[in-house]
Amino acid sequence: MVSCTKSLVQEWEKKPDGEVIDIASETLRLTLKIAGLTLFSTDISDDSSSLGKAFRTGFEFVNYKMNNLVTPPLWFPTPRNFRFRQSKQTLDNLVQEIINSRRQNPVDSPDLLSMLMAAKDEETGEGMSDEQLKNEAITLLIAGHETVASALSWTWYLLGKNPDIAANIQDELGKVLNGNNPTFEKLPQLDYTRRVFEESLRLYPPAWALPRVSLEDDEIEGYFIPKGTIITLAKYVTHRHPEFWENPDEFNPDNFLPSKVNQRPKFAYFPFGGGQRICIGKSFAVMEATIIMAIVSQHFKLELVNSHPVEIDPRFTLHPKYGIKVKLWKRS
């Protein structure tokens, strides 16, 4: 995470001061790179990567399906369906190739695929099948990159709108890191930076809708819910509900001071879901975001381009429709 962010920052350092970039797409490229490397030790963010290309085409299709109520069935021969089927096949083949080559030459790669391949069922002692490995790997790739990128895009936006809070992050980084890279040991001390991220997940929860199916007939607050109904919990609404939050639309990282957290009902805030299916990547995401925020803020001041339109687009994640444009100013 540190080295990927440092290499992005080095790329930006070659740009003239004040250059405008879309920080949302830059962050997406970064989180895809981190996901590919931590998962398979492969950089799939590169335009030349066939795995990356197939992944992006497939992912675009998922977004299209989620945003259009009526779409032709998969078997129908439209160009979009064809592209999706082709990219799915490529993705399956390439991930299978990675698994095959790992099985033939077991290397000691410090990545998640190696951990999944080494995992054994506690009761049967069996490892995962290739199909399971492939499905796990692709799920983690999908669940693990756009979510973090969306969250960070909104964080940059909120920091641009609240320069006093960006300045507080600078103070903390100076005190804790003193110009050095964030390390595993130092991360817990970046308390304010983490709270800023938590608050940004409150205002703009990337996984904005959480569906569940009712197992039995039920009644909630007078509403009858028949068995088998899909219920969608709307985080965006709960996270801004005046019953749980003072000045709900205000960006205030102090909402996550322990004293404040203890006063609220547990599920007033659930960006990562809850219960048995709580996000498995929660710690990964918070660590990644804190590292990226720290390194980018150490090297650059980001000034929001106020004339650029900012609009929420609730797709697979809650992402900014037109990106987030900022001017990059190097810190001396």
Ligand code: HEM
């Ligand atoms: C800010 C970033 C993230 C957010 C907001 C987020 C949010 C969520 C939510 C709401 C769920 C569904 C939980 C439920 O149904 O109760 C979920 C599931 C999941 N997430 Fe995340 N996630 C993030 C990052 C990640 C990362 C980085 C990874 C992987 C490295 C990941 C992997 C997964 C997986 C595999 C599941 C399915 C878990 C299961 O069904 O058992 N997520 N995530």
